[in-house]
Amino acid sequence: MSIEQYIHSVGQQARAASRAMARADSNAKNSALRAIAAAIRREASVLVAANREDLAAAIAAGLEPALLDRLTLSEKGIAAMAEGVEQVAALDDPVGEVSGLKFRPSGIQVGRMRVPLGVVGIIYEARPNVTADAAALCLKSGNAAILRGGSEAIRSNRAIAALVHEGLASAGLPPSAVQVIDTTDRAAVGHLITMREYVDVIVPRGGKGLISRLLAESRVPMIQHLDGNCHVYVDDQADPEKALQIIENAKTQRYGTCNTAESLLLARSVAADLLPLIGAMLTERGVELRGCPETLAIVTTAWPASEEDYASEYLAPIISVKVVAGLDEAIEHINAYGSHHTDAIVSENYTAAMRFLREVDSASVMVNASTRFADGFEYGLGAEIGISTDKIHARGPVGLEGLTCQKWIVLGNGEVRA
Amino acid sequence: MSIEQYIHSVGQQARAASRAMARADSNAKNSALRAIAAAIRREASVLVAANREDLAAAIAAGLEPALLDRLTLSEKGIAAMAEGVEQVAALDDPVGEVSGLKFRPSGIQVGRMRVPLGVVGIIYEARPNVTADAAALCLKSGNAAILRGGSEAIRSNRAIAALVHEGLASAGLPPSAVQVIDTTDRAAVGHLITMREYVDVIVPRGGKGLISRLLAESRVPMIQHLDGNCHVYVDDQADPEKALQIIENAKTQRYGTCNTAESLLLARSVAADLLPLIGAMLTERGVELRGCPETLAIVTTAWPASEEDYASEYLAPIISVKVVAGLDEAIEHINAYGSHHTDAIVSENYTAAMRFLREVDSASVMVNASTRFADGFEYGLGAEIGISTDKIHARGPVGLEGLTCQKWIVLGNGEVRA
Structure with missing residues (x-):
């Protein structure tokens, strides 16, 4: 069987399984999830052993320490994985919800029903915990999943998949509802992302x-996340205390996350008073400031910022800083240089806050809150398959609902169109 | 300026205009729409004259009569166009609606705000009325539009665009919020559908x-409509009267529309009683039946159906017919051969109706109603930019809401993440 034939047969089986998953009731799905969690706990030593083989091969291949760290499945990580699957079981089932059902003048009733997307392809790197996590979210939302993890984790992923299959079968659901692509051939991805007939959406993580x-190559719609170049704008009427707190948290709580602030804008009227405090706070925490000439005049430890700095997602203890005339320039700057991920204003002014919310073209816009809140758990989604920086289908944190769509339902009594 | 530079400058202007449109209030948008309608009425003779030039060129080029018919703008058609724009003005503004705003344990309030998509590219054939229609829908939903109509209609489209620009300017909105691509160079489309930085969604009509x-070529998300291979399934417990009425309307009301039934399925238990009546009714109306062997045994005027027939959107007085064992086979057949557009069951059985609604994987699923109801106006959307057979973002008839998305808003009081 060629790699193309293999991926097509995976797609075909996923499509068939997606039909069964779409009609599975909440009980069956939850019982499968609880069985998977139990199997993960029971077989922890088998998972560790499989993972050790992956690690040995990765070390032999000279993988970097940071990647080895992500690849590692500890006993603790396995327990967390099982717990995550149980948490998904505890969430409300999004499937079947009917909304807006109304009578029309023709006599028919029209509404919408929430249904699974169908087949979800998930492409990720060498983090074996994503295998259980993604499988659980797709299962709960009534989808079939095709999982393609990093080739370094293939033994771990295979071992997890076996437990997922066991859980599905124990609840009377088709094991092929969750398939791990069992080849390290890179061509597999190319086929997966172009099989429109079998795959409804691709979620790259x-x-x-x-x-x-x-x-660049996908022919299947994607729910994807590119940069997180997030801004905090301190407005003319900002509360200085809130500004300092929010900037500290947004920039320094974690440097490597996509909702970390990478750029700071200040209204000119408050720059002279606030920038010295902000600069001192950030410098003390080891954050390098890269600023506009006005910033440099106020914060002597800052370095000059280039155009590129304002468009950068550093994922590091660096922040770009710019003094702006006010709200208009801030909004314009964010829409031009930002990545439409998450941006916050600090302001006590009602009109400025309302305009910022409406006019900043980002997946999450915030008033007087840290950008670090942009997260499925913080938003109350219960789980997160990813964060979308696109505008179609889902924006921002994507939970179970993002793995569903709404079809129209029409209830009639023999009506025909006039 | 090369064609690529031209299309990029169109995109750049559209992006800039989309910012102004996103913050335009309902009054400004409605006043622009009413001014456009008034200008269309006032300049009817100018539009007719421009259209005559298009028609003359099309006749000289040997265009088919059906295409000439679509290209023609009559005085009556122009009045309808103006009325359509006024109808869009009368619809509720979808922009700015906030939903689900709730406090979270962290103290922040999280909700969603409906906002325009941004820049919508619409690609259509030589129907000049689409120019006014699409412009009105994009304008009302706060988007900027880039319109690329069939080259045969370029003079008509230019004339309509001038009136749209006049209306936008009169309301203080940027004329570049609606741009008609002013070249017949086919390369324009290739650039339009790959400009991810300037175009948020493509709607092909x-x-x-x-x-x-x-x-095959787009790099921008699309809201598109492929086939409409719609089914009517007559279940074991169908009301014969309703079945006949619905089949007549679904198949014979109009042959060329996407929501016309193209395939008829009958439960074996009712075939002997109902097929003769249905066959006689359809044959009397000039509809050719192409059936399975069981159908042929009952309806002697029917022709044998091939596999291809069951997958066909005829758009003609032809219907494929198949006798099935019952609900399960019907659902399986529809999901395999259908186009996920619109499918109906005729049944008095509650469980069969509920299963059909849930398990048929189509944009519209109906119980005891004609497939011809699948339409934005019939569903109460007030207008329709198209019908989507895709699952991502919008399914089925797409109205103003389909031209918007929801961003997350967070209202805080200085909260930071723990």
């Missing part, structure tokens, strides 16, 4: 490099 | 050929 590559 | 071509 990984770095920007992976996603740009997929975006 | 036209035949299957156009759409498959765009689908």
Whole structure:
């Protein structure tokens, strides 16, 4: 069987399984999830052993320490994985919800019913915990999943998949509802992202490099996340205390997350008073400031910022800083240089806050809150398959609902169109 | 300026205009729409004259009569166009609606705000009325539009665009919020559908050929409509009267529309009683039946159906017919051969109706109603930019809401993440 034939047969089986998953009731899905969690706990030593083989091969291949760290499945990580699957079981089932059912003048009733997307392809790097996590979210939302993890994790992923299959079968659901692509051949991805007949959506989870590559070649719609170049704008009427707190949290709580602030804008009227405090706070925490000439005049430890700095997602203890005339320039700057991920204003002014909310073209816009809140758990979604920086279908944190769509339902009594 | 530079400058202007449109209030948008309608009425003779030039060129080029008919703008058609724009003005503004705003344990309030998509590219064939129609829908939903109509209609489209620009300017909105691509160079489309930085979504309106071509090359998300291979399934417990009425309307009311029934399925238990009546009714109306062997045994005027027939959107007085064992086979057949557009069951059985609604994987699923109801106006959307057979973002008839998305808003009081 060629790689193309193999991926097509995976797609075909996923499509068939997606039909059964779409009609599975909540009980069956939850019982499968609880069985998977139990199997993960029971077989922890088998998972560790499989993972050790992956690690040995990765070490032999000279993988970087950071990647080895992501690849590692500890006993603790396995327990967390099982717990995550149980948490998904506890969430409300999004499938079947009917909304807006209304009578029309013709006599028919028209409404919408929430249904699974069908087949979800998930492409990720060498983090074996994503296998259980993604499988659980797709299962709960009534989808079939095709999982393609990094080739370094293939033994771990295979071992997890076996437990997922066991859980599905125990609840009377088709094991092929969750398939791990069992080849390290890179051509598999190319086939997966172009099989429109079998795959309804692709969710890539990984770095920007992976996603740009997929975006260039995919023929299947994608829910994807590119940069997180998030801004905090301190407005004329900002509360200085809130500004300091929010900037500290947004920039320094974690440097490597996509909702970390990478750029700070200040209204000119408050720059002279606030920038010295902000600059001192950030410098003390080891954050390098890269600023406009006005910033440099106020914060002597800052370095000059280039155009590129304002468009950068550093993922590091660096922040770009710009003094702006006010709200208009701030909004314009964010829409031009930002990545439409998450941006916050600090202001006590009602009109400025309302305009910022409406006019900043980002997936999450915030007033007087840290950008770090842009997260499925913080938003109350209960789980997160990813964060979308696109505008179609889903924006921002994507939970179970993002793995569903709404079809129209029409209830009639023999009506025909006039 | 090369064609690529031209299209990029159109995109750049559209992006800039989209910012102004996103913050335009309902009054400004409605006043622009009413001014456009008034200008269309006032300049009817100018539009007719421009259209005559298009028609003369099209006749000289040997265009088919059906295409000439679509290209023609009559005085009556112009009045209808103006009325359509006024109807859009009368619809509720979808922009700015906030939903689900709730406090979270962290203290922040999280909700969603409906906002325009941004820049919408619409690609259509030589129907000048689409220019006014699409412009009105994009304008009302706060988007900027880039319109690329068939080259045969370029003079008509230019004349309509001038009136749209006049209306926008009169309301203080940027004329570049609606741009008609002013070249017949086919390379324009290739650039339009790959400009991810300037175009947020492409809506193709036209035949299957156009759409498959765009689908193969587009790098921008599309809201598109492929086939409408719609089914009526007559269940074991169908009311015979309703079945006959619905089949007559679904198949014979109009042959060329996407929501016309193209395939009829009958439960074996009712075939012997109902097929003779249905066959006689359809034959009397000049509809050719193409059936399975069981159908042929009952309806002697029917022709044998091939596999291809069951997958066909005839857009003609032909219908494929198949006798099935019951609900399960019907659902399986529809999901395998259908186009996920619109499918109906005729049944008095509650469980059969509920299963059909849930398990048929189509944009519209109906119980005891004609498939011809699948339409934005019939569903109460007030207007329709198209019908989507895709699952991502919008399914089925797409109205103003389909031209918007929801961003997350967070209202805080200085909260930071723990």
